[in-house]
Amino acid sequence: MGFQLSDSFIADENRRLLAWLLEDYESLGRRLARRGVEVERLTERAMAFRVAVPSWGVGTGGTRFARFPGPGEPRDVFEKLEDCETILKLVRVTPGISLHIPWDRPERPAELKAFAQARGLVFDSMNSNTFQDQPGQRLSYKFGSLSHTDAGVRRQAIEHNLECLELGGKLGARSHTVWIGDGGNFPGQVHFRRALDRYLDSLRRIYAALPEKMRLFIEHKLYEPAFYSTVLNDWGTSYYCARELGERALSLVDLGHHAPNVNIEMIVARLVQLGKLAGFHFNDSKYGDDDLDAGSIRPFQLFLIFNELVDAEKEAVAGFEPSYMLDQSHNVTDPIESLMTSAVELVRAYVQASLVDRAALEAHQERNDATLALHTLKQAFTTDVGPILAMARYRAGGAIDPVASYRASGYRARKAEERPSTMGVGTGAGIV
Ligand code: LRH
Numbered sequence: 001m002g003f004q005l006s007d008s009f010i011a012d013e014n015r016r017l018l019a020w021l022l023e024d025y026e027s028l029g030r031r032l033a034r035r036g037v038e039v040e041r042l043t044e045r046a047m048a049f050r051v052a053v054p055s056w057g058v059g060t061g062g063t064r065f066a067r068f069p070g071p072g073e074p075r076d077v078f079e080k081l082e083d084c085e086t087i088l089k090l091v092r093v094t095p096g097i098s099l100h101i102p103w104d105r106p107e108r109p110a111e112l113k114a115f116a117q118a119r120g121l122v123f124d125s126m127n128s129n130t131f132q133d134q135p136g137q138r139l140s141y142k143f144g145s146l147s148h149t150d151a152g153v154r155r156q157a158i159e160h161n162l163e164c165l166e167l168g169g170k171l172g173a174r175s176h177t178v179w180i181g182d183g184g185n186f187p188g189q190v191h192f193r194r195a196l197d198r199y200l201d202s203l204r205r206i207y208a209a210l211p212e213k214m215r216l217f218i219e220h221k222l223y224e225p226a227f228y229s230t231v232l233n234d235w236g237t238s239y240y241c242a243r244e245l246g247e248r249a250l251s252l253v254d255l256g257h258h259a260p261n262v263n264i265e266m267i268v269a270r271l272v273q274l275g276k277l278a279g280f281h282f283n284d285s286k287y288g289d290d291d292l293d294a295g296s297i298r299p300f301q302l303f304l305i306f307n308e309l310v311d312a313e314k315e316a317v318a319g320f321e322p323s324y325m326l327d328q329s330h331n332v333t334d335p336i337e338s339l340m341t342s343a344v345e346l347v348r349a350y351v352q353a354s355l356v357d358r359a360a361l362e363a364h365q366e367r368n369d370a371t372l373a374l375h376t377l378k379q380a381f382t383t384d385v386g387p388i389l390a391m392a393r394y395r396a397g398g399a400i401d402p403v404a405s406y407r408a409s410g411y412r413a414r415k416a417e418e419r420p421s422t423m424g425v426g427t428g429a430g431i432v
């Protein structure tokens with residue numbers, strides 16, 4: 001059993017900051033009360049928020065150029081869960097873990113499930129991988145997987161997804177996410193209509209085997225690894241496939257999978273209205289699928305996305321049950337710090353969106369008062385809800401200042417001792 005943060009350590013850490021937190025919280029409460037907002041209601045919402053952590057995000061990420069592993073890298077799925085437990089202890093909103101197969105394939109699923117449960121962790125979404133060839137794999141995915149022209153390759157990819165479903169069933173996972181990199185690099189390489197037909201036919205066979213408690217998430221992406229055409233390239237194609245498959249098939253929105261300047265909050269509103277929003281892979285980006293920390297580049301966009309989500313929640317839109325997950329690559333930061341900070345930024349956007357005066361907004365919209373409509377959103381977005389976020393963590397037994405407490409714990413240095421590095425410097429192994 002490796003080194004782990006204790007609740008008493010976190011309590012000691014919080015003692016230093018509590019008086020200031022209470023002061024800030026009380027003054028924020030007074031200011032919100034002037035706006036007819038009950039601060040306690042927002043703190044309860046912050047405590048109830050949940051976002052899943054990607055198992056592949058606790059190791060250092062890389063690019064096609066290089067990967068610079070940090071000290072104490074997790075070497076297997078059990079050490080990844082240890083790091084996920086640390087994140088949960090400090091921010092308290094991340095009990096769910098998304099797994100990626102085969103990267104996280106356990107020899108004994110029951111042992112992995114027990115290991116997770118002992119640490120307050122549950123499995124959220126399973127993720128299949130038919131975008132890499134595994135050692136000993138019979139047929140290559142070089143020219144695609146679920147949409148490949150060769151029925152044998154499609155069958156191999158389908159069987160891999162069926163294996164993920166079976167494992168997900170054993171681990172109690174809530175959903176299965178299918179992202180494929182299938183596409184072409186040159187005009188003429190792929191027949192657009194036939195490729196989509198083959199893809200949908202393969203998905204039908206996967207959907208037919210979906211354990212009853214699970215949902216199937218279809219993840220679209222504009223480009224990469226294919227650089228001319230991608231089979232499952234946008235939300236419209238994803239929606240078409242989800243509708244064709246059935247009610248437990250839904251469309252997942254990865255924030256980094258769109259062309260520059262696309263209005264993602266509007267895509268979210270569309271999928272909500274069509275009853276097909278699966279949920280999200282939250283991250284942020286400046287250019288392409290950069291997989292940067294959520295809220296680090298475009299926090300206003302993140303707020304506008306949560307504005308659509310809270311609006312749908314308030315209206316109890318039919319079938320609205322989005323699954324929130326992070327999907328990031330941490331190339332230059334400590335992954336644990338990035339994942340904690342990203343989880344905090346999601347709760348911030350959710351609480352700010354919960355602050356929007358929706359009655360006033362609707363009145364401004366009905367009267368086409370663009371100025372006051374934007375003001376109503378900006379008033380919420382520019383409200384510093386930091387004391388609410390910290391109070392929610394504190395009341396849930398977490399850290400008032402997660403990154404400061406994590407650093408004070410010396411966790412990374414302890415893991416560097418426990419986990420001697422297996423990697424050479426800058427090897428570029430793996431995609432994340
Ligand atoms: C593809 C993607 C997908 C994954 C992978 C790790 O870009 O977003 O969700 O499976 O990243």
Ligand code: MN
Binds near residue numbers: 179219254281327
């Ligand atoms: Mn993703």
